[in-house]
Amino acid sequence: MNKTDVIIAFVILVVALGLGATQLIPKKEPAHAYVSVQIDGKEVKKIPMDDAHRGKTYTFHAHGGTNKLIIDEKGARMTESDCPDGICLNMAPIKRQGEMIVCLPHRIIAEIKSDETPTMDLLLR
16 A cells, blocks of 8 residues: 555545534424324324323324324334334334334324424535
8 A cells, every 4th residue: 555545545534434423413303393194195193292292192094004103202103003014113213304104004104394494404406
């Protein structure tokens, strides 16, 4: 390895560490966040992510099946589903805007949304 290779490796390492460090910065949670529950793409329920709704369980019936969603201090998560694969039960709790839980067999989507206008992280042309 010559001097140029070492410099290139060092630059790549610094850039990779810089990009990785941005993932460690805590992201601000929106003040007016809510869980949007959609069945077949149509919003059927808006559940605010506030203290008044924590600990409550919501039941949704769609396409011959039932899903139960609970909101707690960790976020919103599916606790019960009678779908054949149960993938939605293994998904992590959601609490940041844009995160979602999807149950494909029942066509149910639980997504975190906000009334606030999102700020752009990056502008692409």
